[in-house]
Amino acid sequence: SIPMYETIQHLHSYWAYLVLLVLILSTFNAIIKTLGKKPFAPQDFRISLFTLIVSHIQLLIGLVLYFVSPYFNAFSEVGMKGVMGDSTLRLYLVEHPITMIIAIVLITMGYSKHKKKLASNKKLRTIAIFYALALLLILSRIPWDAWF
Secondary structure, three states: OHHHHHHHHHHHHHHHHHHHHHHHHHHHHHHHHHHOOOOOOHHHHHHHHHHHHHHHHHHHHHHHHHHHOHHHHHHHHHHHHHHHHOHHHHHHHHHHHHHHHHHHHHHHHHHHHHHHOOOHHHHHHHHHHHHHHHHHHHHHHOOHHHHO
């Protein structure tokens, strides 16, 4: 139904600002501390964990949105060829979801891998690399025209 779709869409859009904010914060925190050879501190753990949590919540909201979206009907209406031939449908039904899932997998991998490292610089560098790659992917596939 349209009111449910719009509610979930607004939640997904506004939650995205939080995801972007904490992902930028945790990425640059890890980069700056890595370059400055600073020790890994409890707040670094908390920032990276909070980023992991809000990004996973965004993924769940996005998955619900995907299946209640009016765009989803395009698969049965125009088929995969029609979806891939339409830049808007391709963005919302293929590029955005797949890219965001890959980005969240990278955040999850970075978070998991950093916990196995013993040295501060290796923990921070792992977060910096994986979170930065995720950030680049996310920035590449945000539907900016729908955001502003």
